[in-house]
Amino acid sequence: MFTPRPIGHARTPYKQTSKIPKGLGVKHDAEGVLEILPEFEPGLLDIESLSHLYVLWFFDRSEGFDLVGQPPCDDRPHGVFATRSPRRPNPIALTVVELLSRDGNKLRVRGLDMLDGTPILDIKPYLSNVPEEKLRRGWLAEAEARKENQE
Amino acid sequence: MFTPRPIGHARTPYKQTSKIPKGLGVKHDAEGVLEILPEFEPGLLDIESLSHLYVLWFFDRSEGFDLVGQPPCDDRPHGVFATRSPRRPNPIALTVVELLSRDGNKLRVRGLDMLDGTPILDIKPYLSNVPEEKLRRGWLAEAEARKENQE
Numbered sequence: 001m002f003t004p005r006p007i008g009h010a011r012t013p014y015k016q017t018s019k020i021p022k023g024l025g026v027k028h029d030a031e032g033v034l035e036i037l038p039e040f041e042p043g044l045l046d047i048e049s050l051s052h053l054y055v056l057w058f059f060d061r062s063e064g065f066d067l068v069g070q071p072p073c074d075d076r077p078h079g080v081f082a083t084r085s086p087r088r089p090n091p092i093a094l095t096v097v098e099l100l101s102r103d104g105n106k107l108r109v110r111g112l113d114m115l116d117g118t119p120i121l122d123i124k125p126y127l128s129n130v131p132e133e134k135l136r137r138g139w140l141a142e143a144e145a146r147k148e149n150q151e
Numbered sequence: 152m153f154t155p156r157p158i159g160h161a162r163t164p165y166k167q168t169s170k171i172p173k174g175l176g177v178k179h180d181a182e183g184v185l186e187i188l189p190e191f192e193p194g195l196l197d198i199e200s201l202s203h204l205y206v207l208w209f210f211d212r213s214e215g216f217d218l219v220g221q222p223p224c225d226d227r228p229h230g231v232f233a234t235r236s237p238r239r240p241n242p243i244a245l246t247v248v249e250l251l252s253r254d255g256n257k258l259r260v261r262g263l264d265m266l267d268g269t270p271i272l273d274i275k276p277y278l279s280n281v282p283e284e285k286l287r288r289g290w291l292a293e294a295e296a297r298k299e300n301q302e
Contacts, residue, residue, distance in 0.1 A: 001154075002209065002242055003152075004152045004153060004241050005152070005240060040218065040232075040240060042230060043218040043219070043240075044230045044232055045219055045228070045230030045233065046289065047230055047232055049290045050290075051287035052281050054245060056241070058152055067193040068193055068194070079193060079195045079196030079197055079198055081158075081187075081195055081198055081273070081274040082195070082201060082276055083276065084276070089194075090158070090272045091153055092243070092272060094205060094275055096281060098281075119152065121241045122232070122239060122240070122241050124232065124235060124245060125233055125234065125235070125288075125289075127291060129286070130202075130203050130249075130280060132280060134202060135202055135279075136200070136202035136203075137276075137279075138197065138202070138276075139197045139200045139201075140276070140278060142200070
């Protein structure tokens, strides 16, 4: 297919996986920097006009995959393609971040949930939402409801 | 890093790139099927409970990359990371689709914008929107405004 290469690295407050907030209703508001390799800096032209970005990155500290697994936010197993588990056939992650500012090849962003030093594969513009009334969160909404009933 | 592998292929109405709707305000409502390889079918457990999915796929008919280019919807150049150009350092694409139904390893979806036969890399749950009042579409909104002024 193709040979993935890093376009840069994430500078985040997280040195260990255990420090990254996980679970139901978690808010990712950690700030940090996407440091793009100097050779790719021209590719950032006009990016500062956008408020939100998709960041595709490499789960570089994950090995192998499980097709079915129990996420930290539920007591039931789900298929890997219905979860954000790092143990995937292609270890690619996706995070939506808010772009706060740009300084040359450095993008200051909010909403990071990856480890410090994580290789970045791609950045894309976030341009539109799914209509809120059409969005169903399925098993995750059910897990939340069960948890509320227990509390 | 890692060696990408297809988890399945997209069955879409598009046999040629020129037939895929492009440009400002375009709506992607093409229906088709994400046909997951039988060995990965267990990874779809509970996916039918979700209304929308992220599909990561391989721009398999694109070669090389341009850091700056002029998208079909504007008369000005922009950085590749501010656009959805297929000519990217890592030729990975991202599409949000609505899940209509599941039949075993086949997901019927709406919102496809890739060629028939395109290799799929990953599927993830679409779980939340960016708050609408915080979303800025930057250069794209400016291009739309210029176009409206011309009409």
